[in-house]
Amino acid sequence: METLLYLTLLISGFSTPSSCLHQYHPITNYMNWTDAQSYCRAHYTDLATVDDMEDQNRLITSVSSYNLWFWIGLKMGDSMKWHWSLADRRFYREGETEFRNWDTGTPQNGNCVFMSTAGLWNNASCDDQHHFICYDGKQDTNLTYVLIQENKNWIDAQRYCRQHHTDLVSVRNQTENTEIEKKISLRGLPVWIGLFLDSWIWSDQSDSSFRNWLPGWPSTDQGYTCTLVCSDPYHYYYYNYASLINHPCDVTNPFICYGPAVETPEKPQLKRHVVRMKMTPKDQNLNFSDPAVQDSILQDIRNKLKEQGLPADIKVTWKKQPDGKVFHKEEEGSPKKEEEEKKMKRMMTKRGSLLLMATLLGPLVVGSSVKGIIRRFYTPSSCLQQYHPITNNTNWTDAQSYCRAHYTDLATVDDMEDLNRLITSVSSYNLWFWIGLKMGDSMKWHWSLYREGETEFRNWDTGTPQNGNCVLMSPAGLWNDASCDDQHHFICYDGKQDTNLTYVLIQENKNWIDAQRYCRQYHTDLVSVRNQTENTEMEKKISLRGLPVWIGLFLDSWRWSDQSDSSFRNWFPGWPSPDIHNCTLVSSDPSSDYYYKWINVPCVLNYPFICYDSAVETPEKPQLKRHVVRMKMTPKDQNLNISDPAVQDTILQDIRNKLNEQGLPADTKVTWKKQPDGKVFHKEEEGSPKKEEEEKKMKRMMTKREL
Structure with a gap:
C-alpha cells in the first residue's frame, strides 16, 4: 500500500506576490x-x-x-x-x-x-x-x-x-x-x-x-x-x-x-509563500517526526531550489499544521487523500512548475536512509574550515544570510585548533564578531570533546539525571548531574602523541568550566566516556580516593547555524548569561580579558562577523587539509618497545624523511594519531579474525587508491 505524506513549506524572501510582511x-x-x-x-x-x-x-x-x-x-x-x-x-x-x-x-x-x-x-x-x-x-x-x-x-x-x-x-x-x-x-x-x-x-x-x-x-x-x-x-x-x-x-x-514598500531592483519586496508538497517515501520505516530527518529533507529541498535559481537569501522552513505536526500521513483510498489529490491537481494547474518540482523532490529525498541523508551534509571533510572576517556591522540574522550567500555559513568552531585559526584570521581592530552559535529550543547532552561516534553511552545513577547541567562520576562509577558551579576533582583526557597518560586525574577542586579550561590548557579536554570499558578504567582510577570527579558531559540548548553537532564552547567565566541573549560573540582583542572568549547578547545588535567555507586551492594559497593514513608495520626486532615515545619519534622521523624524498612539501606536519584506547599501535596476532579483516581492508584501499 502506497503511503503519501502531505507537508507545508514556508518560504520567506524576495519573491513573487503573496502575503507581504509589514514594511x-x-x-x-x-x-x-x-x-x-x-x-x-x-x-x-x-x-x-x-x-x-x-x-x-x-x-x-x-x-x-x-x-x-x-x-x-x-x-x-x-x-x-x-x-x-x-x-x-x-x-x-x-x-x-x-x-x-x-x-x-x-x-x-x-x-x-x-x-x-x-x-x-x-x-x-x-x-x-x-x-x-x-x-x-x-x-x-x-x-x-x-x-x-x-x-x-x-x-x-x-x-x-x-x-x-x-x-x-x-x-x-x-x-x-x-x-x-x-x-x-x-x-x-x-x-x-x-x-x-x-x-x-x-x-x-x-x-x-x-x-x-x-x-x-x-x-x-x-x-x-x-x-x-x-x-x-x-x-x-x-x-x-x-x-x-x-x-x-x-x-x-x-x-x-x-506600509507596503515600493519594489525596486535595489530593494525587492519581502514576501512569504506557503507551498504544499506531496512525498512518497521508499523507506516506510523512516521516522518523519524525527527533527534530524526533517532538517535533512529541508536541506535537500534548499539545495534543489538553489540549483533551480532560487536566490541564496530566501529562507525555507517547515510550517506546522494546526495539530502541531509537519507531516500528515494518508492511507490509500481515504476520502481525505482523494480530496487532497484533487487540490494538488488544481494547484498543479495554477502553479505547475513549482509544485511539479516539489513533488519530484519527494522520492529523491526520502528514499535514502536517515543516516545517508545526514551524512551528505554533516560528514566532516578532510579540509579545515577557512574563516573569513567581514567587518560590516549587521545583526546576527543578516550576518547568517550574508555568509550563506557568499560562503558556507557563519563560523562553526570544532576545537581549540579551529578557534586559534579563527582568531588569527582577524586582522582588524574590531573587538567582537558574530559566530554561528545560537540558542535553540531544547536541551541536549554534549561531550566537551567533540568526536564522532560513541556519544550516546550513559551510566546514570538511579534517579538521575535531574536538574543539573554538568556531570560527575562517583567512586562507584555511576554518573550524577549537578550544578556546574559545584567544586570537584576532575579527569582530563590527553590525546597528544608525546604522553602515555591518557586519563589524568587532577586532585584540585574546580567548578566544571574551570576544570574544562584547565584540561584544554594542559592536556586535550575533560574526559569523554564512550563505553563501559572506559567507564570501568576511570572508576578504578578514582575509587581509592573516595571522591567524585567531573567528566566532560554537559547539558545546553545551543546550536550551530550550519546544524553541525559540534559541542565545542569557550564561554567567558560566568557566561552564557541567563537573560534573553540568544546569539554569540567572540572577542578578538588581545588586550582584553575577553580575548578568545565568548559571550551571548541580543541577536538584533549590529557587529562584524566571521563566515567559513572550504578554501579554493591555488598555487599561491594551497588548501589546508588533514589526511589520516593507516599503516601496517612488521618490526624485524620483536623485542622493540613500540610504546616507547622515543621509538615512536624515531619511526616518525624516518617516515617524514621518506615522504620528503618523494616530494612532500617541507611544511607538511606529520604526527601519530592516537586510537580510542589512547594507543598509537595495535598488535595483531597471526590468524586473528581482526587481522584478516584489516588485511582485506588494506587490499581494497590499495586497489582504489594504488597505495
Whole structure:
C-alpha cells in the first residue's frame, strides 16, 4: 500500500506576490501621537502595527538612529476585549478565537485566565503566580503543549513561552481543551493559558493581540493612553530593549510607520509563500517526526531550489499544521487523500512548475536512509574550515544570510585548533564578531570533546539525571548531574602523541568550566566516556580516593547555524548569561580579558562577523587539509618497545624523511594519531579474525587508491 505524506513549506524572501510582511519606516521628526498617526496615514499606511515577535524584531532593526523611544500604533480604547496572546491570524480557523470554557460564575474581575485541573477556566489578577502551558509551533520539536512547573505571574509566563517556545497556549476548541486538561489533571494545580483582557487597540483597527509590555506596565496613570517602544540596545540590561510602555499622547517623540514598500531592483519586496508538497517515501520505516530527518529533507529541498535559481537569501522552513505536526500521513483510498489529490491537481494547474518540482523532490529525498541523508551534509571533510572576517556591522540574522550567500555559513568552531585559526584570521581592530552559535529550543547532552561516534553511552545513577547541567562520576562509577558551579576533582583526557597518560586525574577542586579550561590548557579536554570499558578504567582510577570527579558531559540548548553537532564552547567565566541573549560573540582583542572568549547578547545588535567555507586551492594559497593514513608495520626486532615515545619519534622521523624524498612539501606536519584506547599501535596476532579483516581492508584501499 502506497503511503503519501502531505507537508507545508514556508518560504520567506524576495519573491513573487503573496502575503507581504509589514514594511517599517522610522521617522525621526518629533511629533505627538495624533500628528504622527496623521503623517503615517498620509505618506504610508498607518502607525506601526506589530503582529508577533518576528514583526517586533524587524521593527527594531529598522531603526538606525540613536533615539530611545518611538511611537507605535497601539492606543487605549474605550471598551475591554478578550484576546489570545498568540496573535498570528493564520493559526486560527474561523470562529476559533471565540472558544471559551468558563467555570460557573466566571469571568469576574481578573484580566488573565487560568485553567483548573477540571479543564474549566477562571479569570484572576495577572500578578498571581501559577504554573503555565506554552504552545510550541516550531518545526524542530514534537512537543506541542509544554507544561512549565514554575510559579510565574502571567506576564512573566508569557515572556518565558515566547523566549523558549512560541507563546502561551491558545485553546481553540473542546478537543484541545481536553488534551490540556489531561496534561494538568494529575498535578492538581491550575495553569495560566494565553487568554487576557485589555482595552488597547491598534491605529489601523487590526485585531492583533500582540503586546510586549515592560514588566510592571502598562501604567494605570490617568492620560497614559499611547504606546512607545524602546529601540536602544544599551538599555537591554535594564529589560527595556524592544519593550513597550504607555505615555501621554501629547508628548513629542519620533515614530514608526508601516506600509507596503515600493519594489525596486535595489530593494525587492519581502514576501512569504506557503507551498504544499506531496512525498512518497521508499523507506516506510523512516521516522518523519524525527527533527534530524526533517532538517535533512529541508536541506535537500534548499539545495534543489538553489540549483533551480532560487536566490541564496530566501529562507525555507517547515510550517506546522494546526495539530502541531509537519507531516500528515494518508492511507490509500481515504476520502481525505482523494480530496487532497484533487487540490494538488488544481494547484498543479495554477502553479505547475513549482509544485511539479516539489513533488519530484519527494522520492529523491526520502528514499535514502536517515543516516545517508545526514551524512551528505554533516560528514566532516578532510579540509579545515577557512574563516573569513567581514567587518560590516549587521545583526546576527543578516550576518547568517550574508555568509550563506557568499560562503558556507557563519563560523562553526570544532576545537581549540579551529578557534586559534579563527582568531588569527582577524586582522582588524574590531573587538567582537558574530559566530554561528545560537540558542535553540531544547536541551541536549554534549561531550566537551567533540568526536564522532560513541556519544550516546550513559551510566546514570538511579534517579538521575535531574536538574543539573554538568556531570560527575562517583567512586562507584555511576554518573550524577549537578550544578556546574559545584567544586570537584576532575579527569582530563590527553590525546597528544608525546604522553602515555591518557586519563589524568587532577586532585584540585574546580567548578566544571574551570576544570574544562584547565584540561584544554594542559592536556586535550575533560574526559569523554564512550563505553563501559572506559567507564570501568576511570572508576578504578578514582575509587581509592573516595571522591567524585567531573567528566566532560554537559547539558545546553545551543546550536550551530550550519546544524553541525559540534559541542565545542569557550564561554567567558560566568557566561552564557541567563537573560534573553540568544546569539554569540567572540572577542578578538588581545588586550582584553575577553580575548578568545565568548559571550551571548541580543541577536538584533549590529557587529562584524566571521563566515567559513572550504578554501579554493591555488598555487599561491594551497588548501589546508588533514589526511589520516593507516599503516601496517612488521618490526624485524620483536623485542622493540613500540610504546616507547622515543621509538615512536624515531619511526616518525624516518617516515617524514621518506615522504620528503618523494616530494612532500617541507611544511607538511606529520604526527601519530592516537586510537580510542589512547594507543598509537595495535598488535595483531597471526590468524586473528581482526587481522584478516584489516588485511582485506588494506587490499581494497590499495586497489582504489594504488597505495
